[in-house]
Amino acid sequence: MIVLRILKECLLTCNYKERNQMIIAWFSCGVTSAVACKIALSLYNDVHLYYIETGSGHPDNSRFLSDCEKWYGQPIHTIRSDKYANVEDVLTKKRYINGSTGAACTFELKKQVRYKLEKELGSWDGQVWGFDYDPKEINRAIRLKQQYPDTKPLFPLIEKHITKPDAMGMLWKAGIEIPAMYKMGYNNNNCIGCVKGGMGYWNKIRKDFPEVFNQMAQIERNVGATCLKDKDGRIFLDELPTWRGNPVEEIIPDCSFICQIEFQEILDRQVEQVLKGEISINDVD
């Protein structure tokens, strides 16, 4: 029983002082964050679970969140922007989609909401993130730690060597159905019609959620910006050839609450050391 083994290990390796720390655990309706929250609850006594509602996720998310609350035996607090209702609202009002400083929707619907909560809480001993045990995810975790040390990030899945398929298996063993977007073949549970998606992703959205595709195509025209670009420049969704891109090969990172993690495409030298077990994710600098 992998779940029991991991939870037992967590309890054994955690001392009294750690257990009494105040921890924020970010639940995103993704499979990895769901398991990271479960592990956090086994490690610490004072864990506060938070979910940021963007208003643009799949309706099945509320079922998944409620199943996980039962699994945790604890409520997940849902917080959201008090300025914007959803992704469409942000892009239309800000007249901006995505760029070098990150996506407008991540900034307004996630980062600003997280800032507000952090201000209200004042202090914490750690924030639990659902990055899993995969070279790219380890790299993102290292970059996050380097760029946002004040969040005091914790990555229990990397520490315990838990991959995304492992997390799915753990949910299956707990009797929790994974969120609908994974079942439809998406590699994460970002908003439906994520502005960070590639050409294959958008062609899949065109088939699975035609109304979302058409709405985003209209927004692009209204604001004069695009989600997609290639070497020749911008590609408006209403001009995207149906044959372009491959949704299976395109891996869009989960939309974290950090707006833009710089250098996430460049592997830090410490990734290999973490993978080889030479250092812990907690020891990277």
Ligand code: SF4
């Ligand atoms: S998941 Fe995608 S669409 Fe939703 S807030 Fe994040 S970047 Fe924007």
